[in-house]
Amino acid sequence: MGQAHLWLGLGSGLFVCFLGITGCILAFEREIENTVQHYRFVKAEQRSYVAPSKLKEIADKQLPGKHAHSISYQKGKASMVVYYAENPEYYWIVFMNPYTAEVLNVKNMDDDFFRIVIMGHYYLWLPPTIGQPILASATLMFMFLLVSGLALWWPKNKAASKKRFNVKWAAKWKRLNYDLHNVLGFYVTWILIFTAFSGLVMGFQWFAKSAYWISSGGKMMVPFSETLSDS
Incomplete structure (x- = not known):
């Protein structure tokens, strides 16, 4: 799982960084x-x-x-x-x-x-049928990255649990970077999981329908329709 976590992070990282920058611009x-x-x-x-x-x-x-x-x-x-x-x-x-x-x-x-900016955020400035699946797939990879990161972070015993929340500031850079990744990553992961989840709902119809089915207690999603006045 550690190797999968590493390579998925490298694969999806650029896309997630791009989505983060464009999303931040759109938020303001x-x-x-x-x-x-x-x-x-x-x-x-x-x-x-x-x-x-x-x-x-x-x-x-x-x-x-x-x-x-x-x-x-x-x-x-x-x-x-x-x-x-x-x-x-x-x-x-x-x-x-x-x-x-x-x-x-x-x-x-x-x-x-x-x-x-929004066309880049949604479609990478590509045709929607190409850009949207690419970003949705990268978001799915990112979701697996987050879940696998939690699994790797989870302490195996009480002694290990203390280390998961401590940063050795006096340690060498490699250890300090590892501790920061573990500690800060744990807290940020919950926000990122929610963000990735909302992106998957918008990116994949099958994911949106599954999320709706589970959250509604087994009901099917009603197709969206917009009624406009002809006057």
């Missing part, structure tokens, strides 16, 4: 956007918003031939007129002042930094 997406994209904000005024129909009329002139999907209002922020379609595929947002209908920015979301 809203904070980063609010800091660098100033057109998202407007000064709140004591007057009524411009009607959605008027915002749409002006925004449509910025993107002729495209159809508005939604319009949003939020106090202190620019209104967003979203243009989205799957066939032909496009995704644009027109940011507007909700009090004056001034166009603040017209953004192609396909070129958005966070859109690019």
